Amino acid sequence: MPSYSAPIKDQQFILHEVLRLSQSNIPGYSDLDPAFTKAILDESGKLASAVMAPLNAVGDRDGCTWDAGKVRTPAGFKQAFEELKSGGWAGIDMPEQYGGQSMPSVIGSAVTEHFMAANQAFSMYHGLTHGAASTILAHGTEAQKDLFLPKMIACDWTGTMNLTEPHCGTDLGLMRTKAIANANGSYAVTGQKIFISAGEHDLAENIIHLVLAKIPGGPEGIKGVSLFIVPKFIVTPEGRLGQRNGVTCGAIERKMGIHGNATCVMNYDGATGYLLGEMHKGMRAMFTMMNEARLGVGMQGLAQASAAYQNAVIYAKERLQGRDVTGIKNPDGPADPLIVHPDIRRSLMDQKSFIEGARALALWAASLIDQAHRLQDAAADGLISLLTPVIKGFLTDQGYAMTVQAQQVFGGHGYIEEWGMSQFTRDARIAMIYEGANGVQALDLVGRKLGQEGGKYIIGFMEHLARFCDENANDAAMAPFVAGIKAASKDLQAAVMYFMQHGIKTPHHALAGSSDFLHLLGHVCLGLMWGEMAKAASTALETGTKDRAFYAAKLTTGQYYMARHLPATALHLARITSGGDTVMALDAEAFSG
Amino acid sequence: MPSYSAPIKDQQFILHEVLRLSQSNIPGYSDLDPAFTKAILDESGKLASAVMAPLNAVGDRDGCTWDAGKVRTPAGFKQAFEELKSGGWAGIDMPEQYGGQSMPSVIGSAVTEHFMAANQAFSMYHGLTHGAASTILAHGTEAQKDLFLPKMIACDWTGTMNLTEPHCGTDLGLMRTKAIANANGSYAVTGQKIFISAGEHDLAENIIHLVLAKIPGGPEGIKGVSLFIVPKFIVTPEGRLGQRNGVTCGAIERKMGIHGNATCVMNYDGATGYLLGEMHKGMRAMFTMMNEARLGVGMQGLAQASAAYQNAVIYAKERLQGRDVTGIKNPDGPADPLIVHPDIRRSLMDQKSFIEGARALALWAASLIDQAHRLQDAAADGLISLLTPVIKGFLTDQGYAMTVQAQQVFGGHGYIEEWGMSQFTRDARIAMIYEGANGVQALDLVGRKLGQEGGKYIIGFMEHLARFCDENANDAAMAPFVAGIKAASKDLQAAVMYFMQHGIKTPHHALAGSSDFLHLLGHVCLGLMWGEMAKAASTALETGTKDRAFYAAKLTTGQYYMARHLPATALHLARITSGGDTVMALDAEAFSG
Structure with missing residues (x-):
């Protein structure tokens, strides 16, 4: 079974010798000296290696199960989720006001790489919660923030994003889900959403769905879409769980990978929802989540490549097969290790040079976000907006190709599920698709950002x-x-x-x-x-x-x-x-x- | 669920307007006029579309099952195998003397594309039988040919190739399986082989294993390897099935794809084997099978790409999403079909231009084999020997990349198993690995063939x-x-x-x-x-x-x-x-x- 070891030395090199964090004038960066960041990365690395990684193959093999609307996550996920919560990891870069630690994005990103590499399916539960919380943070009323954020940042409640419907994926203007105003200011949301990651599960006591829907009478197409907060359990004004809302999980999908994360069909049947942000400006609010998610998905591409590469390296050093063409390198063994062969090295160098470069890019991007947010730097904001589709599309296309190369190093064993290399490619495959398929990223880049x-x-x-x-x-x-x-x-x-x-x-x-x-x-x-x-x-x-x-x-x-x-x-x-x-x-x- | 339609018009174009078969001086080609080849391709196309393709998803979902050494193939496979046999397809390019139809390889290849595209896992049962029969044809004694070929060419008995052991894949010199001479001229074969496709199943009354093993006292390494015929049931001199031989299937592997084909651990425990070809020259004999298999695997790359592409085209024409950037193309619908979008077309053109080019290459290669065999043309023989690793490696690497692109056209639906696009990529993935991983093909090309x-x-x-x-x-x-x-x-x-x-x-x-x-x-x-x-x-x-x-x-x-x-x-x-x-x-x- 594959193992995972967090690339802390490499991350420290990027943070301190390339980005030179503590010499930056970005607020919060002066605290980020090498000893401090190492202490954090050591801890997240341990959690990733010791707790999350061992559940990766289990989650793939057993998957989630659906029974009468309830979803059970794979054995061990609940316990690991509790460990994640108790370490405060989910809120590391969220405001202290709501229970987070207010650290910069660059630290959040470095930590996220560990979790996503160790267990992508697992990390999506808190990753999506982070995105939903960011959206409420950016667009919610003070009351909404006070009501939802502390629980979400603690991951006592998780979050989702609900965009896709059976007949509309990228083209959200075709959306049919409706939100009808109730007398008390809330809305009744009705419709079906599909491909909802973590839409239902047993890891948290409540699930806060962010749902795109149309308020009748609004503009046609994409301009008439609004965003709603639809909790699985209604939350009382005191923050307690009230009655079960009219949202149910109708089924979960059988997928190529990320089996440990439930991909749900969600049915909204007059579910109570609360407008998040402005009416008919739902896409703008959703893009807060989407941009964060796209950078996170880019990180998944890198992370899966990195995890796969580590295991390919171990195999290439251990597996004895053939002799170095320039002379025997392992005279005491029946053959030389794979790593002596030029084409195996070529493959490992492809992977290594991509992964280390991509890691620097992802961390640089996170520092640009900090620069944009913490210094109100418009140039940094513009640059990250330009680079977001590149990071999403390039890192996931190439990251996937690298998992395929890592699998290839194993020869026939790479194709056998027992060895775990197939899972890296199957899990990495989704990152090229979700949060906007890579062709859509390219369209965004050339048609809009350029x-x-x-x-x-x-x-x-x-x-x-x-x-x-x-x-x-x-x-x-x-x-x-x-x-x-x-x-x-x-x-x-x-x-x-x-x-x-x-x-x-x-x-x-x-x-x-x-x-x-x-x-x-x-x-x-x-x-x-x-x-x-x-x-x-x-x-x-x-x-x-x-x-x-x-x-x-x-x-x-x-x-x-x-x-x-x-x-x-x-x-x-x-x-x-x-x-x-x-x-x-x-x-x-x-x-x- | 995906469908399959045999690309007969395109094949006819290549056969008659590019290769101009009936104008060739290769013996047997003069019969191959357009009406004749079309009649054959129409029939194999029908069998592929109507019988094999509908079983592709079934085979993937249900897979093979192992119980106490017995292997059951997915529901429907047995019936389809009988249809394949009754049509005489398995022996189309095998000698009439042994029950085949003696047609040239170029026809065998064209037909094979249909079967491999419709159902790769299924086609491997007869594909490997073909390879084993070719090896017996090339290296067997007259008695061996008479005893085994008629049954194998009819697919009443199937065949396998047994090379890999747990510690030795590419480096066959490390082999441990032993063959000890019996007094009666046969050998007792003992050892374990892994990754044996179709090693055990319920489609045929006997399975003829071709097994590489070392006769003690022979040269070290690869030069001391011999090839043996080891039937599952001993065959009496009259051609009847005798006692069960000492070969059993210990397990089948859980794999990324080709679930409908049993990948077996085969245990040989003093199994009776018969030397095939010369003692210690087993590798030479095995390469007859391997070269044929490599071209067949290249064809798999093309075939999976072709099947995936067909379904991507259907989806791109049907799925309405977004509007043509230069103006609405489907004014009566809520959106335009995907195929109006330039990046979707770019992807379809990538696939189309690869597939049609690869099809021509595969058929040209088959005609070179005919030229080499039927005209004893040494130049053609040399050229196909040079091109074999290219056809295996390039067509499977690119073919796989094209299945990934076809899957991408489906967006999120491409990741859901129900739509069948994931299976094309998972099945196509093995072709880059088996019969010599593509890095080994590259080594063969540059290190030997060039x-x-x-x-x-x-x-x-x-x-x-x-x-x-x-x-x-x-x-x-x-x-x-x-x-x-x-x-x-x-x-x-x-x-x-x-x-x-x-x-x-x-x-x-x-x-x-x-x-x-x-x-x-x-x-x-x-x-x-x-x-x-x-x-x-x-x-x-x-x-x-x-x-x-x-x-x-x-x-x-x-x-x-x-x-x-x-x-x-x-x-x-x-x-x-x-x-x-x-x-x-x-x-x-x-x-x-």
Whole structure:
């Protein structure tokens, strides 16, 4: 069965040598010295390894069970959830006012990686609660915040998001769920929602559903959608549980993965709901949750890749098969370990260079959120808005591909469920789909984010790249990184130019390249992260670190990414500039077997 | 639930307008006129769609069950197997002498695509029987052939291949299974084999295991391995079933996919076996089976992609979601069908252009086998030996990626087992692993095949590409194809040069690029196929076909491949020539979470 070990050393390197947290002027960051963050990460790492990871395979094998509207989570989940709660982990970056610890997002993100890597299905219960609580925090009335947040932040109550209906996924304007005003100011919500993660379970005494619905008489389509708080049990004004609300779980889905998390069909039958935020402005409120969720899902891509990679490394060192082509490396054994073989190493380096780069990107993104929220920095807010679809789409597409590579290292054993490698790929697969399928992320990026405020944020990002190259132009150790980032920036610039020329005139031409652009920009981001990490590593080496092996490995891994992955920008650019003609030319009838 | 429709029109196009079968001088090809092949493909297509495809989801959901050494296949499999047998399909390209129909491989391959696409787990029962029968045909004594082949070709008895042991997969030299000579010329085989597909089941009255084992006293390692025929029931000299042999199925594996095919742990306990082929030359004999199996597995990659694609197309045309960015296309409906969206089309074109190109490659490969076997053409034999790892590795890696894309078209529904798209990816995943994991295919290609006879076959292939470009240099309609193939050929040539320079001196540098080379060559092959298909399509258009839409779609799809996929050769070349330094630099200890 797979094991999990939290990558604390690597996270500490990013937090303190790359992002240099405690030197930042972001409020709250000055406390984040290395000893403090290490103490936190050690504890969350222990919880992840010792409590959550051992339940991962159990959850996959046994799954959740539905019986007459009740859902039972896999054996052990309830106990683990209590341990999570008692450690206060669910509210680590939530306001102290409501029982949280008010730590910055960057710490919340680092901790979240551990939990998601150890057990994705389990982590979704509190992850979604976090998102729902954030939405109430941003859009709720004071009374709503006081009533719901302390319990949700403690995870005594969990949260959900209810968007999808059988006939409407991405296109929420087609929504049929209705909310009719009651005399007392509440609403009666009626309709069916599907794919509701953690919609019903036995881990908490109450479940707070955030539900999108239409108030009759409002605008057509997406502009007539409002958001409601619909508790499983009505909450009395004193905060006690009242009567059971008219919301039930009709079924749970049989899925490819994340079996330990119940994916529910939720039936609302005149359920009492409370308007959250403004009437008909439900999408705006939901996007608070969605943006947070998208970054969280990006983290899942990285986390599953990381967990799978760790186990592939263990197997590659232990499994004896074949001999090193340049000479026997393990003369006392019947064969050499897999890790001597160049193509196995190539695969492990693909994984390692992606994971470490993605980790830096995810933590940098979290620090941008802190910068935006805690310093009211509009540039940081714009940049994270631009990067959100990239982090969601690129980290989950690539993260999935890396779980497939990790599974491949195991040969036939990778296909046998007993070894646990199949679960990483099956669980990671959902991250490419939920919270907006990756094609929708690409559409958001090219169709909306790129042109925001006249392209201000992508231009700002390109300037950031140029500045990095300038600052390191005379550093010989940085030469391969500067050269790689320069070349990739050129490709990025050419792609942006192409979209500027075609976006309005021939939008099909632009959108035909949207997924490629998402990947192009993703590679540039990871290239930049490797540049930043290389700078930190070479600084450490120059200033006489004792841990030379660690920093030298960073440089090598970065050079690998520069040599083998960053050049993919040219291929993506070639595809983008090939335009939409061959993409759009065929009649629908021409597509067939 | 997914449906399947055999791609007969496309196959006919390849067989008669690209490969021009009946104009070939290969013995047996002159019979293969369009009406004849269509009649066959119509029938196999019907069997695939009506009988095998409906059992695909059933087999996945219910799987095989093991009870005290007996294995039960999913409900319906036995009846379907009888239909397959009564149609004579299993022996279509086997000698008439033993009850087959002696048709060329190219027909066998076309038929096989239908069966594998409709139900991969089911098709493995007769597919492996075919491979075992081929091995007996090539290496058996006349008595062995007479005794086993008629029953196997009729699929009254099925066959298996037994290579893997718990501690030895690719490295068969580590094998522990022993064969001790009995006084009567037979052997007593003892040991454990794992991952034996169709090792035990209820579809046939006998199972003929081909088992690799070591005869004590023979050479060490791989050179001391012999191949044995070990029937489940001993066969009397008159061909009747005798006593139960000492081979039992100890367990079946719980796997990611192909649940309808039993993956068995086989225990041999002094089982009676008969030497097949020469003593200690078991690997040579087994490679007859393996090469056939590798091409068959490549076909699985294509077939799963094709089945998944068909269903993605249906969904993309039916599912209404969002509006065409350039204007409403379905004004009477609440939304436009998914297929109007550029990124959905991009995905469908990725799939379509891969599948049609791969189909041409698989059928061309089968015709090369016919050429090699029926004309004793050494050049064709060398070329197919070079291309076998490419067809296995490239078609399964890409085929898998395409099933993932097809699943993605379904959004959240793609993750729910009820819709059947998850099964395509889970089933397709095994094809990257079995019959030699794709990394091993890459090693075989670069480490062995490339340098065969002084590089004769890769040089021959590059000449073939050059000839194609020369012949079409003045055809304006062919310009994008000639340009694409020329550029890709240049990359291929540069990669081959790199390997020639580094292969012997620094083999790690060469092998670090082996997977990239496999993909580079795979793209070149598909580029060539698209060139050939474009030529056939533009000829049809010039000579006034009535079916202009079909041929125009071929040209467009080919142009799409040229613009968006063939340029990947440059990225693969960049990786290959970046060498092995960063791949091999790290100490094993540097790999960790």
